[in-house]
Amino acid sequence: MPELPEVESVCRTLRPHLTGKKIARATVHWARTVEPLVVPSFRRKVEDRTIAGVARRGKYIVLSLSGDVRMTVHLRMTGELRYFESNSAQKTSPNDYLRVEFAFAGGESLRFYDIRKFGRIRVLDSREWAEFDQELGWEPLDPDFRPSILKHVLQSRRRIVKALLLDQTVIAGLGNIYIDEALFRARIHPLQPSDSISTVKINRLHTAIREILNSAIDRRGTTLRNYRSGLGEPGENQQLLRVYGSATGAPCPRCGRGLRRTTVSQRTTTFCPNCQRLKPARSNRR
DNA sequence: CACTGAGCCTGCTAGC
């Protein structure tokens, strides 16, 4: 399930190959992948444009196109955005999960594969991009995202901490895997109200988020099932996961007692009830 | 404002 580190890895692998390439033709094999759902206008918006850059915003891949247009790609659960050299062209069978294909003038291609059809591709003009960008929250790896910012984010509202961290309009890029890992590291119970977390723990959470994301990027993401980079390689961060995916009763890597699996914000959540104690919610003054 | 649940999708697997 691609989150920030996986999307960042896709961007890094695609960037050197896509920059400067001109989209000669776009072919949509599954119409609902493109938003809004109008294939001819989608094609018209991207064809004959040159890719000027590849960036990431939250969990979105953002391709800057000539003419101040941006194409955003969200992989959701099973999306893969892959680059193919011209000579590797038709190695895949026609009944695979190809949803959208961008063919470049030299015969190379950029293909969007997606088993579950949840992924979405949009084309935005500068005004739409500004709105889109504004809707998304803090980049957790932005140097301006300081512990004091996280403290404000948590204390300025009263929400279940995991639900808050999942909210992309607050912090952009975190998902189920890395949130469970970060809360475990910071020893915060996933159901803890956001305004009842001590400054010590907030600082720990800030460090945990950054370190976990950075080391996952270093390992080119977590591949549990479908995730692949822009060149088709799996990541290696799965070896570093300490709680995500563990069964109820599995030993906590820190204290050895049984982990627990539950549901928070409609997501499977794994935590250690011994290391991550739920503190009574008190009104936090000062 | 915060939260809940449905819907979107298909592959995989636990259990019968």
Add this chain to the structure above:
DNA sequence: TGCTAGCAGGCTCAGT
């Protein structure tokens, strides 16, 4: 062995 129910979950939208 073969079948099926349930699970995986990011995001949007409607309803409480």
